Amino acid sequence: MSLFGKKKGTASCCCAAANQPAPAGSAASGSLLVEVLGSGCTKCNQLEANTRTALAQLGIDAQIGHVTDFAQIAAYGVMSTPALVINGTVVSTGRVLTVEEAAELLQKAR
16 A cells, blocks of 8 residues: 555656756767766865866867756756766866876776
């Protein structure tokens, strides 16, 4: 018996896709999709700057964005920001990566 007479099952919603993280490999071919997750605080902005520097040093073509909406951040399962997402996969949470650490993760994702 279900609570309040509602049946169990999957409900289809037109906005469900908008609340999901981007699928892996959704970036244009040959480029990475990089996202920094965080409120826009100093640490989040520093992670974005270090990531941009690493991308420039490596000569990698990437789309980079900064997600500040907590609902979207939670959709990735991230509980501690700043976080770094590459092609839909969370690769770091809870700390500011150095340029060298970000470069290493970006090279692995290539």
